[in-house]
Amino acid sequence: MNAIDPIHAEAQGIRLSGVTKSYDAKAVTIPPMDIEMRAGEFTVILGPSGCGKSTLLQMIAGLERVTGGTISIGGREVQDLEPKERGLAMVFQNYALYPHMTVAQNIGYSLRVAGIQRAERDARVKAVARMLGLADFLHRKPGQLSGGQRQRVAIGRAIIREPGVLLFDEPLSNLDAQLRQDMRLELAELHHRIGATSIFVTHDQVEAMTLADRILILNKGRVEQFDTPKTIYSRPASIFVAKFIGAPPMNILPVSGDGRALRFGNGKVFAASPLKGEFLLGIRPESIVLDRHGPIRAQLRHREDLGSHMILTAAFDLVDLRIALPFGSAEPQQSDLHLHFPRECLHLFDVEGRRIEADFHLEYAN
């Protein structure tokens, strides 16, 4: 490999202020949104299907107009500019390669449009192709490539102009599991080498957790949380986020407080607490501890062995609790389970699903 990478971008920050989008007068796809991505940051947009991830990306790219608000890239307002004037590039889910052009022509198309001389163009195409392991395929048509190779061509086409901003709309979702994993690592490495500000749309939480500097979680066009993967996992801002990140999702149990104790729906006291009113208690399956002296009792209904860990499903207080046991831990012998919820692993939400941040002074009775 060369000492100096052939491609290096001047990363640019992105700021959205009050950006909204309505495709028609009746429905608002994206209500006013204010977010900022720092130069060189890798942002992953995560959310369920139809929540507006692609719409957001396309507005930044200039493929969809904003209904209101401003978008600035590198301090320059771009919402009224053509895509090509925004200095960004995009990788599409279905690759969107030009089927009648060779790999070399696909990668070099933007340079050809820009009127760059053939010799320089060829040199840069070769450099990018070498970087992506495509050097042997330059004269093939996209139809003669595998899915992973096509995806690399699409990435090559995007990075050859050294854009300050790189957009990815579910670029790995057409690949099989193994390839996805390989490409994910390659993308992470590529990001470090190129340094462009990257926005990456996905529904895959593993991709989000591993690639992102920060994850933007969208729900019906609204920002649920925009934070580092670690914070999103350890301090989810809402039940939506809590259930979206983590597999199996966080257990949510309704509790009510009378000022002295928090009780489960079945009337059993969970812990002493000064809280009053209805709440939702969250605990991740992997945080629950099997403990012979644990105060919480549940009935084991089902077990799934996934090799690396085991998932137990147990009936407790009208809901199914999911418990993840790491490989090698002792399996329960009878169906009567005694559980312990470690205090530092508990999350408390109000009935709207918003996180309650204040210290909620739980005291286990013991």
Place this chain on the structure above:
Amino acid sequence: MTSDSARFGHRWLPILLVLPLMILILLFFYAPVIQAFYWSFFLEQPFGGGSQFVGFDNFSRVLADPEFWRATWRTLIFMVTASALAVVLPLVLAIAADRQIRLSPVARNVLVWPKGVAGASIGVVFAFIFNPFVGILAPLNNWFPGLWAPGLDGVDAFITLIVAHVWSGIPFNFVILLAGLRAVPHTLYQAAALDGAGPWRRIRDLQLPLIAPQLFLTLVLEFTESITSVFALIDTITKGGPGGATTLLVYKIYADGFRGYDLSGASTQTVMLMIFVVLLAGCQFAFLGRRINYER
């Protein structure tokens, strides 16, 4: 035994079913073609009664006839101009429609109907439209007397013929080309827009190459159509006139055979025309067809 009889039924039923069609094709396509080839080597009496083998005499007679060369030349001019227009106009319309309108299936159907209208009816309509006294161009003659006179001026008559032909070809070609454009995934245009290509550039670098199969198809059909099916238009609009200006080869064959009673001459020209059409289609497939092989 049973399997034999069952197979017997299977073997004969399909043949029985296609028999009527085969008889029709045999009777109205292959028989005349063979007859034409046969006659082109004989000297035929118009009302029957004796024919005489003359070898290639008919061919040398036709090739020496300046009228034949004039008709051939007109046919070529008509073929090139009419076909080009009949593909280019729908192409422009289709690109415009693909950009702006999402055509409903209903609209698409309405647009193909003119294709179902036989050449003769279109000819009659155009004979009226271009009539120098009552047609849409009649006012032109009020301002500049004699400017539009397809009945007298050969060029005007030729233009009338081309317009009528192009007109009847637009709907079909439009639908074919539009279907081709619609099949190009939208993200390709988005990718090209991000690569910096403007609308014209996208037409040139993406749309035209990607609808090459459709362009090729319409062009092949147009070339052959413009040679043969123009007959109905000529017969209803100009009758080959004025002064033979619109006597293309197909019409000359008809005139020679049925008005001049020169069956051998007409057959010989038919054979030459058929060979030309086959060669033309063959060339197009050989040269154009090979270059547009790719997977979407």
